[in-house]
Amino acid sequence: MSQESPTFSPLYRQIKSLILQALESGEWRPGQVIPSEQELATRFSVSQGTVRKAIDEMAAENLLVRKQGKGTYVASHNDPRAMFRFLRLVPMDGDLSHPQSVPLDCWRAKAGQEASRMLGIEQGAPIIILRRLLRFGTKPVVIDEIYLPGEIFQGLSMETLQGWSGSLYSLFETRFGLRMIRAQERIRAVAADRSTGEALKVAEGTPLLSVERVTYTYGDKPVEWRRGLYSTAEHFYLNELS
Amino acid sequence: MSQESPTFSPLYRQIKSLILQALESGEWRPGQVIPSEQELATRFSVSQGTVRKAIDEMAAENLLVRKQGKGTYVASHNDPRAMFRFLRLVPMDGDLSHPQSVPLDCWRAKAGQEASRMLGIEQGAPIIILRRLLRFGTKPVVIDEIYLPGEIFQGLSMETLQGWSGSLYSLFETRFGLRMIRAQERIRAVAADRSTGEALKVAEGTPLLSVERVTYTYGDKPVEWRRGLYSTAEHFYLNELS
DNA sequence: GAGTGGTCTAGACCACCAC
DNA sequence: TGGTGGTCTAGACCACTCC
CATH class of the missing domain: 3.40.1410.10 (Chorismate lyase-like)
Known part of the structure; x- marks a missing residue:
């Protein structure tokens, strides 16, 4: 029953690429807030923790910026x-x-x-x-x-x-x-x-x-x-x- | 009741600095495995997830190297x-x-x-x-x-x-x-x-x-x-x- | 099969911010 | 006071390595 999946990709990476798509498509613009982790979790039907891990990586890559108490923002060169x-x-x-x-x-x-x-x-x-x-x-x-x-x-x-x-x-x-x-x-x-x-x-x-x-x-x-x-x-x- | 704590440090950072101490003291040498996450969790009386987060940061800083299925190693310039x-x-x-x-x-x-x-x-x-x-x-x-x-x-x-x-x-x-x-x-x-x-x-x-x-x-x-x-x-x- | 790190979940609570 | 991200926990299961 082992999957033998050379292309295995964990869920949080799939979520990450979905968020990336939304960024590319211009759904959220630089400098703006993106939806809360909870909202995204509901939208993608995963737990908040999984969204969190996706966003963590994107923040580490300077694509998103987290601000405690406020939300997560699309990184911008205007900042x-x-x-x-x-x-x-x-x-x-x-x-x-x-x-x-x-x-x-x-x-x-x-x-x-x-x-x-x-x-x-x-x-x-x-x-x-x-x-x-x-x-x-x-x-x-x-x-x-x-x-x-x-x-x-x-x-x-x-x-x-x-x-x-x-x-x-x-x-x-x-x-x-x-x-x-x-x-x-x-x-x-x-x-x-x-x-x-x-x-x-x-x-x-x-x-x-x-x-x-x-x-x-x-x-x-x-x-x-x-x-x-x-x-x-x-x-x-x-x-x-x- | 708010703590007004300018020196607030989350648990996983305290764990991180304990692991750092152990590294500095030479308890584990470059190229060697360190104890498993579970062992460290027991040793420090925290959950595995907290140890994990500490190690995550140290791996990102090139201090430790994770190897799935094998363990976590002290980074070495001999590698x-x-x-x-x-x-x-x-x-x-x-x-x-x-x-x-x-x-x-x-x-x-x-x-x-x-x-x-x-x-x-x-x-x-x-x-x-x-x-x-x-x-x-x-x-x-x-x-x-x-x-x-x-x-x-x-x-x-x-x-x-x-x-x-x-x-x-x-x-x-x-x-x-x-x-x-x-x-x-x-x-x-x-x-x-x-x-x-x-x-x-x-x-x-x-x-x-x-x-x-x-x-x-x-x-x-x-x-x-x-x-x-x-x-x-x-x-x-x-x-x-x- | 046993042990390791890796993923995913659910829930509780804390810190910070805006109103 | 309510909403956001941040922390911590516990438990289940997966992927990988070695024996």
């Missing part, structure tokens, strides 16, 4: 505490103020070989390329070149960017309904070329961090590819290992 | 799957082979200002300084300078290092009973000086990653400070963000 969730750069003097994003350029193009591979789209498909500067106080510290699938980001323009004071991902979430879930960064050291040096106010040839990031939305779908050049004269990239 | 747990450097060609550690120098010194601050010891306290090369295949990729508190690492010498084929942390664990729990890395970009360039076989001035790491054992006690210079010509530092 001040999560605005620069993926930015690991920290000032050496310990200043905790948020950086400011300054858009430089924004134009349309067709995906080349690299962009198509990174974004999982066809070569020649429309993309949007975006350049921006990140400033801590008055100091320019990062220059980013960002590649986005044109199909998803229709209508993105310099005007859109200039009228936004928060983080890019909060803009993407609010304007394009796109939620960034996780990212992967590949870091190398490179020398500043002349134009980059000018933008970051460092000498040509200065060593910089090259940070290539691919960002994923639901279903592990890549929706952003960017390359950042970080000046580490007064900042460093902080990483916790465990 | 092949965890040998280079803290090394984020990955070859660009996707080669998965483990790096090899080649000791270069090992000498005794007194802690200067920086080492004493990083290691939380007195200035002038004895330290051991260690230099080593990390090779992927035949390629030299990382050169590390490692500062260790002399008090803990008594007897560490070139002979010790040369007679060891695994990772440094597995040596530390086995020979000095010191378990590395977590670490914090600060990454910057720097230019190779002449001697570093020679060691890594790159031209002087080549941009390198400077990775400063402080490593902690139980009780958040710092026990290692190191600075690594990474050649990123054929490798990159990989970081997962979520």
Whole structure:
């Protein structure tokens, strides 16, 4: 009678994927409360404990945020505490103020070989390329070149960017309904070329961090590819290992 | 009647700290099984579920490793799957082979200002300084300078290092009973000086990653400070963000 | 078959929040 | 005061490992 099930999946994982579906479908939007554990338990015909375990995992993955006494919320990049969730750069003097994003350029193009591979789209498909500067106080510290699938980001323009004071991902979430879930960064050291040096106010040839990031939305779908050049004269990239 | 308890700590956290104590005291050694959940529940006079929750957290923190049907084990850097747990450097060609550690120098010194601050010891306290090369295949990729508190690492010498084929942390664990729990890395970009360039076989001035790491054992006690210079010509530092 | 961790349930009570 | 998540318990059963 043993099931011999190589695809065995516990109930709470099935519930988890049902909740995930509801999130993907937009049934509950970022920043909003989702139904209480008891309600979800009734809806899915399982015990509260099973829903609880599903939500536990999703909270650990930063998809949901629990607030005791209030409810469980859909994680949002609009939340001040999560605005620069993926930015690991920290000032050496310990200043905790948020950086400011300054858009430089924004134009349309067709995906080349690299962009198509990174974004999982066809070569020649429309993309949007975006350049921006990140400033801590008055100091320019990062220059980013960002590649986005044109199909998803229709209508993105310099005007859109200039009228936004928060983080890019909060803009993407609010304007394009796109939620960034996780990212992967590949870091190398490179020398500043002349134009980059000018933008970051460092000498040509200065060593910089090259940070290539691919960002994923639901279903592990890549929706952003960017390359950042970080000046580490007064900042460093902080990483916790465990 | 409300408790107004700013120091409220749920039972499972108290159990967790009791298990932590047992780990620290060496009651169970790395790689060994700890008692079953049921046994621990009896020992601490709580339900199995409470022990379970305590162990869940410790497993999430990589302190314990659960193995269904077998038991729960104390995490160990001797475990092949965890040998280079803290090394984020990955070859660009996707080669998965483990790096090899080649000791270069090992000498005794007194802690200067920086080492004493990083290691939380007195200035002038004895330290051991260690230099080593990390090779992927035949390629030299990382050169590390490692500062260790002399008090803990008594007897560490070139002979010790040369007679060891695994990772440094597995040596530390086995020979000095010191378990590395977590670490914090600060990454910057720097230019190779002449001697570093020679060691890594790159031209002087080549941009390198400077990775400063402080490593902690139980009780958040710092026990290692190191600075690594990474050649990123054929490798990159990989970081997962979520 | 015996022992381990893994899942699921049901119920009681606590801590926190809003009204 | 009522609703939410958070803790704790007890018991049943499942999946995995080893003998």
